[in-house]
Every structure is written in structure tokens, then in C-alpha cells.
Amino acid sequence: MEYMSGPIDRELKKGSAELLVLSLVEGRARHGYEIGKLIEARSRGALRYNIASLYPLLYRLEKRAWIKGQWVEKAGQRRRRYYRLTAAGRGVLAAQRSGWKNFVAAINRITGIEHA
């Protein structure tokens, strides 16, 4: 998504955040710090979530039972809260993915930006 060079519209960021989090915990359970870091890294710094925006987002998703958090203590490590995708979350993710794809495709068709 190189074309997203400038500051990303707040609304877009908000609308897409759920999709991002759901995608990241799809394959394996991750803790909050890890999720924040991955978003920042994979978006090459375009998207950044601080504590104040990341955790409320996670709690919201948890409240909707799309993800589930669990405290895990591994030997030699500190206690961490890991989030994994629930069955409901999996359904939502699939729907959001296709919705997002359609949206992006539509925007691209209109604005003429070719997919990189």
C-alpha cells in the first residue's frame, strides 16, 4: 500500500483498525505490544497505535467476542495477555476482508490508481 504516503485519514484508520487486528491474530495468538509493533512495522510506519488507542480497540473487539484475551505465563517470561481469534471473529474477518477488497477496488477504479 505504498500509495498511502501522507497521513492517513482518521476515519479510514479507525474503520480499518479492526480489520488489521483481526488479521494479525488470525494465524496465532499475540499480545498487545506485539500487535502494535507488527502494525507499525508492516505498514512501514504509516500506521501507529499507542497504548491509548490500541488497548481500547482490543477491549472493544473482545467485548464483541471477536477475539479472546488470556493471561499466559511461559517459563522464563513475564506474564502476558495473548489475544486469539474466535469463531465469530473469523467470520467477521472474512466478511471485512472481502468488504475492504471491494472498497479498495472501487476506490481504485474511480481514482485510477493501479494496484502496486
Added chain:
Amino acid sequence: MPDPEWARALERRLAALGVAPTRRAEIIAEVAQHLAEASRDALDPREAEQLVRELARIERRAVLEPPVFGKARHTLMTTLWQDIRYAARTLRLNPGYTAVVIATLALGIGANAAIFSVADTVMLRSYAYPDMDRIVALNEMTRDGKQMSIAWPTFQDWKAQNRSFASLALYRGAAANLTGDGQPERLTAAVVSSDLFGAMGIPPLVGRTLSANEDTPGTARVAVISERLWRNRFNADPSILGRAISLNGDAHVIVGVMPLAMRFPSRLTDVWLPLGPVVPTFPQSRGVHPGLYGIGRMKPGVTYEQAAADMDRVARHIEAEYPATNKDVTVAMVPYFEQVVGSIRPTLRVLIGAVGFVLLIGCANLANLMLARAERRQREIAVRAALGAERRRIIQQLLTESLMLAAIGGTLGLLLAAWMVKLFVASRPVTIPRVDLVAVDGRVVAFAALLSVATGILFGLLPALRASSPDLLSSLKHSGRGGGSSSRRLRSALVVVEVALALVLVAGAGLMIRSFVKLMAVPTGFDPEGVVTMRLTLPPAKYADVPRWLAFHDELVRRVAAIGGVSAAGINSAVPLEGGGSEAGVLAEGQPIPLPGQVSTVTLFQAASPDYFRAMGIPLVRGRWFTDKDSRSGPRVTIVDESLARRLFPNEDALGKRVAFEFRHDPANPDPAWREIVGIVPHVRHYGLASEPPFVQLYTPFDQPPRYYEERHPTMSLFVRTSLPTDSLTAAIRREVSQIDRDIPVYGIETMKTYIRQETEQPRLSVILLSGLGGLAMVLAVIGIYGVVSYSVAQRTQEIGVRMALGATRRDVLRLVVGQAFLLILAGIVIGVAGALALGSTLRSMLYDMSPRDPATLAAIACVLTVVGLIASAMPARRATRVDPLVALRAE
């Protein structure tokens, strides 16, 4: 555990948010974990501030985000559950909005459910009589529409010649003094032919009904009693059959008990007596109509029209055979159901319409409210729709919310209805059939449920459809300020509809009120304040002797007048406003004796004791009262009303003139029994407030009763002017009566004010209900106008700011805003007036001396609504004039 300063600060703030302690600990632990991963020491205050704000949204606000994402693997049930939870949270977080919506719905649905429960009991729910549509009431009727009871020989012919009825029965209302064990009791009775039970189709609870041989004279005196009497008087004695009870002094053997479902001829009927013993008293002339009425059950397969044609054929046959008595006489038939509900139906229809209107106005308001809310959320919905939310899901979610509101409103409404119905039944309205059966039952609950769903869809669907079809681009462009021109039009249309509906309702209420005021102003001719009336019927066997009959009453009046607290006591053979009495042609001395059917003036005649007038507060216009000297042996005298004096003696003084009403239609031997007019009193309303036939009135001294009364003693009513409470007066009178004759029940105890209240009951109920509903409608319409104008002002703040910046004065702005509201109100009023004119005729039967299209009332109501509507729109308009142009422009 982290216990640095930031953690304590966060803990405090989360606690203030109402976050549970364990949850607080978790959040802090997780933040601490994050800080540790990021190798940071503390949460900086700005981040903490933002976190708390965001968490507050999660705990309180953020839950408002609707779960409209996703579709895969989501069954209707899981999404529905999600929507319900979401709606519940939304509503909890907007208590003001929720309360307004629920209150509106509860009032609307409650009023509808209450009226439905009455209408359902009276008009819709199946009566206990099987195949009630086959039961028909019959009467004789002249071809110009005058109904009469049935002559005995004519009924015999009907029965023999008709081909349509499986059962054809005759009945006559009666009353009986039940004496013997316990207190004497006055029972509502009916003398009936045996076919009555077959016609009504209700089998006996115990024993048998009357049998055909009991329709003929000479059989044993038997009686069928009601379940109520059986339980109350005889403790449901299983061995009641064969027991003899004393009715009017004659022993009757009980042969059966009818269940409570048998409510014919009246729900109060406690004993059914056979026709046989009274058949010999029936006149054999077909010209005499002795108070016998017919009821029949049509054979299966026979339609009402066929039966009517059949009875007409029978009537024509009789007419041809007995032209002297039966010329132009036919049969009046009406379905029994019609007979029961006919008089109440127009009122119920109007009320059903009125509550429906109120609910519609409420729905219009709610739709407006929902529309405004949906528009505030439009942008959010637009983004979500773009991100894959299906339209169906958005509609489902919004509808869930409105249906939930409707369900809560409906439940509260049902409670309200149950309360209102209880209150209504407890007020014992006597003019509404079956009112004792009215209750909020399963059918009412089902109705309320249905109504709630319909309402929820009605006020929820329109906004949901609009909100869910957002033009993405336009919505984004408007940057959160919804309210395109199409929605403004919709909103305006809703207000116009509201005003129109409210006008129709308020106009109806206004007409009812004016009509009621007129009705209450009708002069009754007496002063009801402090007057108690009660009745005594002496058994004919014991009191056949006229002097004995007179002596009983004279003694009674003397004793009652002597009771402490009684200022006057008198008796009369008729009770004002009761609609009953004896009538006869009347003529002045010197006028020729008219032929039958050519009587020009009909008088109501009554026998009254001297103090009757004082007891009733009837003033003497001229002349004198009756005195004890007006005895049986004295010269015959009469007191007449002003209408008689005017009619018979138009240009002379009636006092001292003689009149007769007991003459025979026999020129050779008229035997007129002239009476001298000694006093003139005002006309007293005897038949009702709203309708009084053109009969004049006269009184004879009780000790000089009309000859007719000497042969047939009427039931006399006692009238007592007293300061005593009715109960203690009744007890005192009962004591006095039992000292004269312990077998005479005193019954029909009422104050005259009760008579007037019963007389005005239906109009009073209509006035109360319609005024209440009209007021409610007006309030709702005003709220609607206020809401729409406020919203439009809020939408146009910038525009108004620009106008003011360009030199518009406050007055200009006021004129702009109020002017637009005025157009809406005016449109509503024009449509409403048209509606009121169109619907006016439904009110006609409920109005007394008023046109249902009374222009003065309509004009007044239109003015009131306009003024109230303008005031409602002026409030937000004034707010608009206080817009600071600079502030408004900066917001752009």
C-alpha cells in the same frame, strides 16, 4: 504488581468510570506489560488521559457502535441477539430519548388496548350463545316504522305459519318479590315461552328448562332460576330441584338452574317463569300489544334475508285476514347481536378511531425522532456500509431497536390498559352492554403485542430504510450533518399529518364538549340535589283492594316523612328520566271525543302524593298543590304541566278548567271523568335529557288515582328529600316498611343525581375520553412541531449566521423560521378541517343539538391549534435569532 504513580492515577480514574476492580487490575497489568515490553517507565499523562477517554467510550459510549459488520456464518439468531444487546445498551445510554419514546408508545398502545378490550367484549368476542348470528329479535311494526310489542294471537300465527325458525319464543320482562327464608328480595324475572331456551341455545346447569306444556294455562307453577340466585340465596344447594319458593306470594317449584352464560332477557334475570299461568290475562285482540317480545333462532341454512322475507309473507297473510287491526302492520326483525351492540357501536367506533389517531400521531413523532437520530449516525453507517455491512443488517439492527422500544412501550401500555379498564369497569357504566365482562385477557394481550410490532415497524422502518441507503459520497460530503432536502420534506410531511390528525381529534372533542354542555343545560324540571328514590311493588293478590293499596302507601309516606333528617317525602307512579309511564290522549272540556288513532295531544299521567312535588323540588308555577282533602270522595282535580296548559288552553288561563284523559273512544258513552286543573308546574323530563317525546304531563292526587291504576296497581316510587346518607335512609325506610308489611322488598334505591348521571353517561364518557385523547394528540403534535423546527434551526445555524452577517434582523430570522412552521401548520389544518368535515357524520349520533360540522367549533379549534403550533415553533426560532454570526461562520 506495578504500583508506580501512573498506575495509581489510572486506577483512580477507572474506578471513577465505574470499571469493576478485577477489570481495573487487568487493564493496569496489561498496560504495565506493554510499558515493560517497550522498555518504558511510565505511562505519560497525555496518553493516560486519552486511554481513559477511550476506555470511557468502551464502557459507555463505544458500545454505541453498532455491530453491523460481517455476514458470513452469522445466523439470524446470533445477529439478532447481538442487535438486541446493542439496542439495549443504546437505549440505556440515552435515557431521555428512551423515556420519551416509551412513554409515547405506552400511552398510545395502552389507550388502544383499553378501548380494544371494551370493543372486543362488546362487539367482537363470541358470546356464549352458540351460532349467535342465527338469533333474531322480533317485534310488530307499522309500515311507517313504529315498533310495537307483539299481540298474543298474532304471535300464535307467526309460530304456526313461519318456515324459517327452529325456535320462536315470546318473553316479557317482569319482577318478582321473593319472600320466605331471609330478607324479602326483589328479583328481576322474565315470563317466557319454553322455546326461549332453545332459541338462545344454552342448556340448563341443573335440572331442566321449561317444557312446551308449561306454555299453556293450567299447569303447575314452576320456575327456572339463575346460577347466581342458586349460589347466593340457596348456597348452590344440589337438592334445589323440586323445592318451592314464594314469588309474589305464590309458590313456585324450581325445576332448573340456568348457568351464568344465560344473560337473556337481561344479565340480571334471576328467574324465568312459564307463560302458561299468565296466558289467560293476554288480550285476545290483535290491536293490543301487551309488552310481549319475540326472539327466535333461524333454522340452519336459512339466511336472515330469507327469514325476513318469510316473516313478511306471514305478516301480509295476517294483514289480509285481519285488516281492521293489522292494516299496514308487519314484522320488525333485527339480529340479536345488533340489538345488543347497536346503541354503543357508534361511540366505540369513534373511540377506536380516536385512539388510533393518537397512536398514529405518536408514531409520526417517533419516526421524526428516529430519523433525526439515524441522520446523526448516517456517516458512521455510510463508512460501515462501505466496509461491507449489508443493508439488510443495518435495517435489521435499526428495526431491532425500534421493535424493542415498541415491546417495552407495549408492555407498559398493557399495564396501563389493565389499570384503565379496571377503573372503567369499577365505575359501573350501565349503558355499555356486557361491561361486567370487560377485562384485559389473552386477546387483549395479543392485540397489544400485534399493535406493538406494527407500531415498531411503522415508526422504525422509514428511518431505517432511509438511513441504510446512504449515498456514500453525499454523506461523506455533508461531514456528519445529515438532513438532505428529501429528509426535510419527509419530516415536514410528518408534521403536516400530525397537525391534521390532531385537528380532527380535537375538533371531535370540542364538538362533544359543546354538545355535552348543551345537554347538561337542559332543564329537568326538578332539583335532583338530595333526592333519593326507591320502589315498592305490592303483591296484587294481597293488595287487590284499592283502599288497602292506598292505605299502605299513605301510611308509608306518613312514616317516612317522620324519619329524622327527611325534609319531604312523596310517592309517584312514574320516575322522572326513567322513560316509563302511562300515556293517554287528553282533551279539554268542550272538545269532541276523538276516534281511536285521532288523538291530537298525548299526556303522561301520574298519580302523586301531595308532598311529591316538594320532595322533588318541582316548583309551583300557579295554583295550589294537592292536599289531603283531594281524597277519593272529593272532587276530581289535577295538576298539569305548562306544556299541557299551553297546548290545550293556548290563549286562556288553564287554572279552573277541566280536562279528561280517561274517556272511552265511544261517543255514546265517553265517561270522561273530568278533572279540574288546580295547579300548574313546569315540564319535567321523563324520557331522558337528550330526547323527550312531545307528550304533555298531568298528575292526579294519589288518593284519586286514574281508574286504570285502580284496576292495575302500578309500582309506586318513593321520593325522599333528605340530608341523610342513602344507606342509613334506606335502612330506616326498610324498618318502617317491614312494620307495615314484612313481605314487601324495597328496591331500586338510587339518588336522582344517579339517574341524571346514568342519563348522561355515554356522552360523559365520550367527552372525557375524547377530550383526553384530543389533548394528548395536541401535545404530541406540538412536540412534533417543536422538534422539527428545532432540528431545522440547528441544521441551518450557519445559514442563519450568514443571513445575519449580511444584515438580516432578528425579526427577519424569526419571521423566516416561524413562517415556515406556519406553512406546515396551515397545511395540516386545511387537511385536518377537510378530514373533520368528512368524518363529522360518524359523530352525529353522539351529539345533542349540534351539527357535527359546526363551523364555530372547527374555526375555534383551528385557531387554537395554529396559535399553539406557532408558540411551539417560536421557541426554537427565538434561539435561532440569538445565533452569533461569527460563531456560526467559524463552524463552517
